[in-house]
Amino acid sequence: MGTVSSSSYHHGDLRRALLDQAVPLIAEVGPASASLRELARRTGVSHAAPAHHFGDKPGLLAAVAAEGFDLLADRLRAATETTGSLVEVGVAYVRFALDHPAHFATMFRPDLLPEADPVLTAARDRAGDVLHAAVATTAGGVLAEDPRTGAVAAWSLVHGFATLWSSGALPGRSHPDADPDELARAVAGVLTR
């Protein structure tokens, strides 16, 4: 493994290179307008190379989304372990959305993602488990009678805030010039009364 090929035909790890180029491309033009051909152009390969590794465009986006769910799971786990605070876990969720806009913009787009992708589903489930665990350990059922309801509510709150903020619906209206971190903390604070 790891042998670097000097040939121009075999890339070595083209799949990894394509993914790394796809993220900034998606960040620029959005997952809907990110084209496989432009991705191939930026990576310096033929326009059909991406299709070989990802099948089709939904396949590429599924790989990005799966990577995003794994990154998100890491962030939530780290926030849970280091702070033990539900609010900080929520802030970590929002920070992930702002730090990785391309991933976040791809992860919740069923119209662009394949309907049933095993690795995507697995990554999504892993992140869901981490999130449920985080809510359980930091807010042991004080949010609602049913702990699952509390988890859904906490998830909805931070996810909605991240979505609204990154869609540009919030700034300029309610809070003219606010730091998203501070605003996120205040909003997440609603969870703890």
Added chain:
Amino acid sequence: MGTVSSSSYHHGDLRRALLDQAVPLIAEVGPASASLRELARRTGVSHAAPAHHFGDKPGLLAAVAAEGFDLLADRLRAATETTGSLVEVGVAYVRFALDHPAHFATMFRPDLLPEADPVLTAARDRAGDVLHAAVATTAGGVLAEDPRTGAVAAWSLVHGFATLWSSGALPGRSHPDADPDELARAVAGVLTR
């Protein structure tokens, strides 16, 4: 007004007809994949007719989104006046997202919408005003110290739930077979806990 033209050249109210056909089309394939040409095909006009009325594809989606914000404002206003309950206003928000998936899926997509569209901005501001008023009259500042923070939190909660539900991230996981209305009510209930 209202004179029906028997000619095949002038439609009468093609703009309205295009919008009415665009909504189910978007509901089927999503706002990103909804094509002006398929829309023209379904409406029985030439492939360039939509561009005449909406300029380009972002222009069409802006019209759909603006219609959606007006519909949403009506729903929120009605819920505020008839129930006076913050939870029911939240449920109305979720119901709107589920009842009008095409509109909702279009409204918060800055990558597909024109950056500055006067009628869209106006409709969005109207809906924002109604939402802020609804939160103010039904929960007079009990959510957070800053009433604007409370409004953002309430909005984030219901928007996040609607987004997560319609993206398919929720069902099957936390709540195997749940009625979205009931789950929305339980989640929104966290606000008045």
Added chain:
DNA sequence: GGGGGAATCTTGTCGGTGGAAAGATTCGGT
């Protein structure tokens, strides 16, 4: 009532995109 300008809609065209098919090149196991 009849011109004439303007609005509406069509036809034709161009570059770009996704996807499939088939071929060229290289890798890796035996």
Added chain:
DNA sequence: ACCGAATCTTTCCACCGACAAGATTCCCCC
């Protein structure tokens, strides 16, 4: 060294968004 398999390229087709130019109809004003 060989041969199958994986990787990547080339070629091709249908569809899409956008633009330009032309055809048709409406409506207002004289």
